[in-house]
Amino acid sequence: MAKRRIRLIEIAHARSGDKGDAGNVGVIARDERFYPVLIEQLTVDTVKKHFEGICHGTVERYELPNLGALNFILNNTLGGGGTVSLKQDAQGKTLGAAMLRMEIEVDESLLDG
Amino acid sequence: MKDRIRIASGQGFWGDLFDAPYHQVTKGQVDYVMMDFLAEVTMSIMQKQKLRNPSMGYARDLPEQMKQLLPHIKAKNIRIITNGGGVNPVACKDAIFQEAEKLGIRGLKIGVVTGDDIIDRLDDLIAQGVELRNMETDAPITDIRDQIVSANVYLGAMPIVKALQNGADIVITGRTTDTGLTLAPMIHEFGWAEDDWDKMAAGTVAGHILECGAQSSGGNFLGDWRSVPDMAHIGFPIAEAYPDGSFCITKHEDTGGLVSEATVKEQLLYEIGDPREYITPDCIADFTSIRVEQKGENRVRVYGITGRPATPFFKVSASYQxxxxxxxxxxxxxxxxxxxxxxxxxxxxxxxxxxxxxxxxxxxxxxxxxxxxxxxxxxxxxxxxxxxxxxxxxxxxxxxxxxxxxxxxxxxxxxxxxxxxxxxxxxxxxxxxxxxxxxxxxxxxxxxxxxxx
Missing domain, CATH: 3.30.70 (Alpha-Beta Plaits)
Known part of the structure; x- marks a missing residue:
């Protein structure tokens, strides 16, 4: 089956925030047919690789099939967190958008469906 | 028992839109307005203000906002619940009574919840052998005792319920969980049992959706921000809650913003960890049980929520230099x-x-x-x-x-x-x-x- 390389933003949206020094990134499928793509392509390993140089700790992934969503915890990401961090984005507000830049491969038929 | 109540979000943090609560009480029918003012950093700022001036240490916007709200809430029987009392809810109450006095409003009942602030009890607790070990590093709090600026326990919904039962028109708390502000009126109005965990979880989830103000009604919406109408007049969210634990998220007509499955889902995912274990003093809510369904324009039904028993602990947040x-x-x-x-x-x-x-x-x-x-x-x-x-x-x-x-x-x-x-x-x-x-x-x-x- 023909595959197309797209950015995650085409099939998902997201919101992110802080939990101490960890960032939380919720990724939500724009349609339920895309949820299996998220499950398959947004693994702990691919997400860790995507955030190389940003996330310096482990990545945790949690599934919310009821919302067609995944929640990621990016440990050791916010430069000490909240008030201690010197980062412009000390609270991880833009991590969601950063996640959506990720490139993934999707079946053509799924995108046109 | 009422068959539904409407709880409006009036403030998502200290510094949010000043007139949001005013619009919530004047642009349509609501029964309660919840106003969340506290982030972790807020408590330490307030504690420093209180050290400089013993009559400070609460959200100073609040009495100013109450000046706008007071003439309306008695007439419309709207009750206000807020954690804007910070580290000095008693002084906050006094300041609001002063505003009421100036407006000639009498017979106003304000409930004050205290007991969350343990800064003066710390040494006694430590002497009793309470170590207050850091949840992340496991170090005992004695390591930083001399640098501590504030120390508060996150209280849940029950003290607010008690204040409502005692007839409070306004309930001022210190460090109460953001979610407890929304759960409390549901427990009070629907007579939910404290150990009806599914109901506690339902009210907690409603609280999570309301606690960040317009972030569930079109603000900070990455799904499709261009589709959000009239952000300059964004309507803050309202939870229309029912006795069975289900609720609808909506907003007043003639306001900007957007309430859709997508905007609600984004807020549900905000700042959570393991979705099966959203821990509050009132329950453990399971976010993998939540169902959302668009029921009309700017109206999303949320239902199916389950919960588990609360833990025997309160969370403490101490801030230190x-x-x-x-x-x-x-x-x-x-x-x-x-x-x-x-x-x-x-x-x-x-x-x-x-x-x-x-x-x-x-x-x-x-x-x-x-x-x-x-x-x-x-x-x-x-x-x-x-x-x-x-x-x-x-x-x-x-x-x-x-x-x-x-x-x-x-x-x-x-x-x-x-x-x-x-x-x-x-x-x-x-x-x-x-x-x-x-x-x-x-x-x-x-x-x-x-x-x-």
């Missing part, structure tokens, strides 16, 4: 904007080494290029301008202060076409850090007092 930081910036323009900013960074770092200043961290970011996205951001061929943003954090205030004086000289001593230093030298700011811990619920005695003017 950690060190000092300062951040400064300069703007470099074409030609070679990025190269010049990088060169300036190297010059500055060399000077800091020559001066033998000690810092825990020196951080450089290039705003406009990659300060947020780091290695994910491609660097364009030609850059018209970039902001060099450089910050330091350390234990020695003097060293952070000296750093502040080292930035402006770069304008005359470093690479050319540089501007943007109108703000003066960055001054050292206190760095406050947080100490999360658990404490047995039996050691905490929430107190509720309702007073009428």
């Amino acid at each position: 950690y060190g000092y930081s300062a951040i400064g910036s300069l703007t470099y323009t074409w030609p070679d904007a990025y190269e010049k900013a990088q060169a300036a960074d190297q010059i500055l770092r060399q000077r800091l080494r020559d001066l033998e200043l000690e810092f825990e961290e020196i951080r450089t970011e290039y705003v406009g290029l990659n300060s947020c996205f780091g290695p994910l951001a491609p660097i364009p061929e030609e850059i018209s301008e970039v902001v060099l943003r450089i910050g330091v954090r350390g234990k020695i205030r003097k060293h952070v202060d000296i750093f502040g004086g080292e930035i402006a000289p770069l304008i005359l001593t470093g690479p050319p076409s540089v501007t943007g230093f109108a703000g003066g030298r960055p001054k050292p700011k206190d760095v406050i850090a947080y100490w999360p811990a658990l404490i047995e619920k039996s050691l905490i005695r929430p107190r509720v007092l309702v007073e009428e003017n």
